[in-house]
Protein backbone atom coordinates (compact mmCIF):
# COMPACT_ATOMS: atom_id res chain seq x y z
CA UNK A 1 0.00 0.00 0.00
CA UNK A 2 1.45 3.38 -1.01
CA UNK A 3 1.90 5.84 1.83
CA UNK A 4 1.00 9.47 1.29
CA UNK A 5 1.89 12.42 3.48
CA UNK A 6 -0.76 15.09 3.10
CA UNK A 7 0.44 18.55 4.16
CA UNK A 8 -2.59 20.80 4.57
CA UNK A 9 -3.52 23.29 7.30
CA UNK A 10 -7.25 23.50 6.61
CA UNK A 11 -8.55 20.68 8.75
CA UNK A 12 -11.85 19.92 6.98
CA UNK A 13 -10.10 19.91 3.62
CA UNK A 14 -7.35 17.62 4.91
CA UNK A 15 -9.85 15.22 6.46
CA UNK A 16 -11.99 15.10 3.34
CA UNK A 17 -9.07 14.48 1.05
CA UNK A 18 -7.54 11.90 3.40
CA UNK A 19 -10.87 10.09 3.51
CA UNK A 20 -11.04 9.88 -0.27
CA UNK A 21 -7.41 8.85 -0.64
CA UNK A 22 -7.89 6.09 1.94
CA UNK A 23 -10.97 4.93 0.06
CA UNK A 24 -8.78 4.66 -3.02
CA UNK A 25 -6.40 2.37 -1.18
CA UNK A 26 -3.71 4.71 0.12
CA UNK A 27 -2.31 4.91 3.60
CA UNK A 28 -2.51 8.61 4.53
CA UNK A 29 -0.89 10.68 7.23
CA UNK A 30 -1.71 14.37 7.71
CA UNK A 31 0.70 17.14 8.72
CA UNK A 32 -0.90 20.55 9.30
CA UNK A 33 2.26 22.67 8.93
CA UNK A 34 5.43 22.56 6.87
CA UNK A 35 7.49 22.26 10.03
CA UNK A 36 5.46 19.24 11.14
CA UNK A 37 5.87 17.68 7.70
CA UNK A 38 9.67 18.02 7.78
CA UNK A 39 9.72 16.50 11.24
CA UNK A 40 7.59 13.50 10.22
CA UNK A 41 9.76 13.00 7.14
CA UNK A 42 12.84 12.70 9.30
CA UNK A 43 11.40 9.67 11.00
CA UNK A 44 9.15 8.03 8.43
CA UNK A 45 9.23 7.27 4.74
CA UNK A 46 6.42 8.00 2.32
CA UNK A 47 5.84 7.15 -1.32
CA UNK A 48 4.41 10.56 -2.14
CA UNK A 49 3.90 14.00 -0.59
CA UNK A 50 0.82 16.04 -1.39
CA UNK A 51 1.91 19.53 -0.40
CA UNK A 52 -0.21 22.64 -0.02
CA UNK A 53 1.65 25.88 -0.86
CA UNK A 54 -0.17 28.21 1.53
CA UNK A 55 0.71 27.06 5.03
CA UNK A 56 0.80 29.06 8.27
CA UNK A 57 4.56 28.83 8.95
CA UNK A 58 7.09 27.98 6.26
CA UNK A 59 5.43 27.64 2.88
CA UNK A 60 5.01 24.48 0.85
CA UNK A 61 7.63 25.82 -1.57
CA UNK A 62 10.18 26.03 1.25
CA UNK A 63 9.27 22.52 2.34
CA UNK A 64 9.86 21.20 -1.20
CA UNK A 65 13.15 23.07 -1.48
CA UNK A 66 14.36 21.83 1.90
CA UNK A 67 13.47 18.24 1.06
CA UNK A 68 15.32 18.31 -2.26
CA UNK A 69 18.35 19.98 -0.68
CA UNK A 70 18.51 17.28 1.96
CA UNK A 71 18.39 14.45 -0.56
CA UNK A 72 14.73 13.47 -0.33
CA UNK A 73 13.56 12.02 -3.65
CA UNK A 74 9.92 11.22 -2.85
CA UNK A 75 7.56 12.52 -5.53
CA UNK A 76 5.96 15.81 -4.46
CA UNK A 77 2.65 17.03 -5.84
CA UNK A 78 2.12 20.72 -5.08
CA UNK A 79 -1.37 21.99 -4.27
CA UNK A 80 -1.84 25.63 -5.26
CA UNK A 81 -4.79 27.98 -5.59
CA UNK A 82 -6.29 28.06 -9.09
CA UNK A 83 -5.60 31.78 -9.54
CA UNK A 84 -1.96 31.36 -8.55
CA UNK A 85 -0.36 29.18 -11.21
CA UNK A 86 2.89 31.07 -10.52
CA UNK A 87 2.98 29.12 -7.24
CA UNK A 88 2.64 25.86 -9.12
CA UNK A 89 5.53 26.74 -11.42
CA UNK A 90 7.62 27.91 -8.46
CA UNK A 91 6.82 24.55 -6.86
CA UNK A 92 8.18 22.70 -9.89
CA UNK A 93 11.28 24.87 -9.80
CA UNK A 94 11.66 24.01 -6.12
CA UNK A 95 11.79 20.34 -7.04
CA UNK A 96 8.16 19.22 -7.01
CA UNK A 97 7.06 16.70 -9.62
CA UNK A 98 3.58 17.85 -10.43
CA UNK A 99 0.79 20.10 -9.21
CA UNK A 100 -2.96 20.30 -8.76
CA UNK A 101 -5.00 23.44 -8.19
CA UNK A 102 -7.62 24.25 -5.58
CA UNK A 103 -10.55 23.91 -5.42
CA UNK A 104 -9.83 20.36 -6.46
CA UNK A 105 -11.54 18.04 -8.67
CA UNK A 106 -11.10 14.79 -6.74
CA UNK A 107 -10.66 12.67 -9.85
CA UNK A 108 -7.87 14.95 -10.96
CA UNK A 109 -6.09 14.70 -7.61
CA UNK A 110 -6.29 10.91 -7.76
CA UNK A 111 -5.02 10.89 -11.34
CA UNK A 112 -2.07 13.12 -10.41
CA UNK A 113 -1.24 10.93 -7.43
CA UNK A 114 -1.41 7.76 -9.52
CA UNK A 115 0.71 9.37 -12.24
CA UNK A 116 3.40 10.56 -9.83
CA UNK A 117 3.58 7.14 -8.17
CA UNK A 118 3.75 5.38 -11.52
CA UNK A 119 6.56 7.58 -12.78
CA UNK A 120 8.41 6.89 -9.54
CA UNK A 121 8.22 3.18 -10.33
CA UNK A 122 9.44 3.89 -13.88
CA UNK A 123 12.63 5.03 -12.25
CA UNK A 124 13.22 1.31 -11.80
CA UNK A 125 11.50 -0.33 -14.74
CA UNK A 126 11.14 1.88 -17.74
CA UNK A 127 8.29 0.79 -20.05
CA UNK A 128 10.43 1.41 -23.12
CA UNK A 129 12.04 -1.94 -23.91
CA UNK A 130 14.73 -0.21 -25.99
CA UNK A 131 16.01 1.57 -22.91
CA UNK A 132 19.39 0.19 -21.85
CA UNK A 133 19.98 -1.00 -18.29
CA UNK A 134 23.13 1.03 -17.93
CA UNK A 135 24.72 4.10 -19.45
CA UNK A 136 28.42 4.86 -19.57
CA UNK A 137 30.04 8.20 -20.13
CA UNK A 138 33.05 10.05 -18.81
CA UNK A 139 34.18 8.10 -15.79
CA UNK A 140 30.66 7.13 -14.75
CA UNK A 141 28.60 4.05 -15.14
CA UNK A 142 24.92 4.71 -14.47
CA UNK A 143 22.80 1.78 -13.36
CA UNK A 144 19.10 2.42 -13.96
CA UNK A 145 18.06 -0.43 -11.67
CA UNK A 146 19.99 0.63 -8.58
CA UNK A 147 19.84 4.43 -9.16
CA UNK A 148 23.62 4.52 -8.71
CA UNK A 149 26.38 6.22 -10.66
CA UNK A 150 29.72 4.60 -9.98
CA UNK A 151 33.25 5.56 -10.97
CA UNK A 152 36.29 3.27 -11.30
CA UNK A 153 37.79 4.74 -8.11
CA UNK A 154 34.77 3.48 -6.17
CA UNK A 155 33.04 6.85 -5.88
CA UNK A 156 29.30 6.38 -5.81
CA UNK A 157 26.44 8.82 -6.35
CA UNK A 158 22.81 8.15 -5.74
CA UNK A 159 20.60 9.76 -8.38
CA UNK A 160 16.98 10.83 -8.03
CA UNK A 161 14.22 9.31 -10.19
CA UNK A 162 13.99 12.53 -12.23
CA UNK A 163 17.74 12.64 -12.81
CA UNK A 164 17.62 9.02 -13.94
CA UNK A 165 14.62 9.79 -16.14
CA UNK A 166 16.60 12.50 -17.92
CA UNK A 167 19.62 10.24 -18.40
CA UNK A 168 17.43 7.41 -19.63
CA UNK A 169 15.81 9.64 -22.21
CA UNK A 170 19.31 10.68 -23.33
CA UNK A 171 20.34 7.02 -23.43
CA UNK A 172 17.53 6.15 -25.82
CA UNK A 173 18.47 9.08 -28.11
CA UNK A 174 22.25 9.36 -28.26
CA UNK A 175 23.40 12.26 -30.40
CA UNK A 176 19.88 13.60 -30.88
CA UNK A 177 18.70 16.96 -29.65
CA UNK A 178 16.04 16.48 -26.97
CA UNK A 179 13.85 19.52 -26.34
CA UNK A 180 12.78 20.86 -22.94
CA UNK A 181 9.21 20.11 -23.99
CA UNK A 182 10.06 16.45 -24.54
CA UNK A 183 11.74 16.21 -21.14
CA UNK A 184 8.74 17.82 -19.42
CA UNK A 185 6.35 15.46 -21.14
CA UNK A 186 8.32 12.23 -20.88
CA UNK A 187 10.08 12.60 -17.54
CA UNK A 188 7.60 14.79 -15.64
CA UNK A 189 4.38 13.90 -17.41
CA UNK A 190 3.64 17.62 -17.66
CA UNK A 191 2.48 19.66 -20.65
CA UNK A 192 5.53 20.62 -22.71
CA UNK A 193 4.20 24.15 -23.08
CA UNK A 194 4.61 24.88 -19.35
CA UNK A 195 7.04 27.75 -18.78
CA UNK A 196 9.40 26.50 -16.14
CA UNK A 197 13.12 26.32 -15.48
CA UNK A 198 12.74 22.84 -14.01
CA UNK A 199 14.46 20.96 -16.83
CA UNK A 200 17.36 23.43 -16.92
CA UNK A 201 17.76 23.21 -13.15
CA UNK A 202 17.96 19.43 -13.31
CA UNK A 203 20.42 19.52 -16.21
CA UNK A 204 22.61 21.89 -14.20
CA UNK A 205 22.51 19.54 -11.23
CA UNK A 206 23.43 16.56 -13.40
CA UNK A 207 26.36 18.45 -14.91
CA UNK A 208 27.63 19.45 -11.48
CA UNK A 209 27.41 15.83 -10.38
CA UNK A 210 28.70 14.02 -13.45
CA UNK A 211 30.71 16.33 -15.72
CA UNK A 212 34.41 16.79 -15.06
CA UNK A 213 34.11 20.50 -15.92
CA UNK A 214 30.44 21.41 -15.31
CA UNK A 215 30.81 24.83 -16.96
CA UNK A 216 32.27 23.21 -20.10
CA UNK A 217 30.17 20.04 -20.34
CA UNK A 218 31.35 17.37 -22.78
CA UNK A 219 28.50 14.89 -22.45
CA UNK A 220 25.37 16.81 -21.45
CA UNK A 221 25.57 19.61 -23.98
CA UNK A 222 23.25 22.51 -24.77
CA UNK A 223 21.91 23.24 -28.20
CA UNK A 224 20.86 26.87 -28.16
CA UNK A 225 17.14 27.38 -28.65
CA UNK A 226 16.55 23.66 -29.17
CA UNK A 227 17.33 21.72 -26.01
CA UNK A 228 20.04 19.34 -24.90
CA UNK A 229 22.13 16.70 -26.59
CA UNK A 230 23.85 13.74 -24.99
CA UNK A 231 27.31 12.91 -26.29
CA UNK A 232 28.45 9.49 -24.97
Ligand code: CA
Pocket residue numbers: 008009010052053054055
Ligand atom coordinates in the same frame (compact mmCIF):
# COMPACT_ATOMS: atom_id res chain seq x y z
CA1 CA B 1 -3.48 26.14 3.10
